[in-house]
Amino acid sequence: MSVTINEGELIEEHGDIFEELFDADIESWFSADIACCENCYDDFIKAWPLALNANDSEFQCQSIDLRSFYSGSRRIRQCYTEDEFNVLIKLVNCPRCDEVLSGNFWPYELPFKYEVDQLGFEESINEIVELSETTPFLLLSNHFANDTFELLKKVAHSTNSLFIEHSLFRARVANQIEELNFEQFAFPPKKFIQEGRYNHAGQQVLYTASDLETCFREVREVLCYIAEFKLKKEIKKRN
Ligand SMILES: [Zn+2]
Structure with a gap:
């Protein structure tokens, strides 16, 4: 027997309480607010590219569709049938893009220690x-x-300059070196330098490792040459 739902009446009577229950279920299930929905997923990833794989790809594991959410929800499923849920869910908008939720959405908190708007x-x-x-x-x-x-x-x-007493190391993969000389371990030519963690494209920065083993691991433990450096001048260093 199918029951016809009076959508207007259902929304008027249960709209507010449904939204509260929805938020409570999201919070208790995922310990996170909704980060994005299908509509704004691409924008979210463009703005926070590292979120995709941070913390063992936690973000990707949080994806859920409305149907699965209904089946797994505690409060909502106790109070409403799936047909009622499908009507009332139209009241819930994605906090990011403000579109009504449909299909998949991603409850997720960015892994920062402090609040970011x-x-x-x-x-x-x-x-x-x-x-x-x-x-x-x-x-x-x-x-x-x-x-x-x-x-x-x-x-x-607020950062003091200091001497780095210990050696620094820089590796080059053996089969990428034609002739072994010190130049091979110095700054790469400007035209080959891309945007890096600490430099802009074309800006010469020397990335070194603070110990031999890390250096070897950085080149994935393949056959390589490793140069040892000693800095003669003080530099500013943050831990
Ligand atoms: Zn959205």
Whole structure:
């Protein structure tokens, strides 16, 4: 026997309480708010590319579709049939893009120690990207770029220079070296330098390891040559 649902009545009577129960089930099941839905998944990944694989790909494991959510929910399933759920779920919007949830969604918290206004942060980054592409000389007119620059200046001032007593190491894979000489272990030519963790494209930075074993592992333990360095000057170092 099929029961016809009066959608308007159901929404009016249960709308508010349904939303509360939905939030409570999400929180108790995933310990996280919804990070994105099918509609804004691509934008989320573009803004937070490292989230995809952080903490053993936790984000990817959190994906759930509405049907599975209904089956696994505690409070919602006790109170509503699946047909009622399908009506009431239309009241729940994705907190990221504000579209009504449909298909898959991803409850997930970014792995930061402190609170970040996620959308505001993404907006700031996008503004900087746009400026850097159109009028790069105006970058410091952007408040976020300027705040970051001020913060870096503070960190630089509060960091002392010191000698690194121990040796540093840099490896090159053996079959990528034609002639063995010191140049092979110095800065790579500017034209080959891509964006890195600590440098912009074309900016010469020497990545070294602080011990031999780490250095060997960095080249995945293949046949290699390893150069040992001693720094003659003090440098600024943060732990
Ligand atoms: Zn969304």
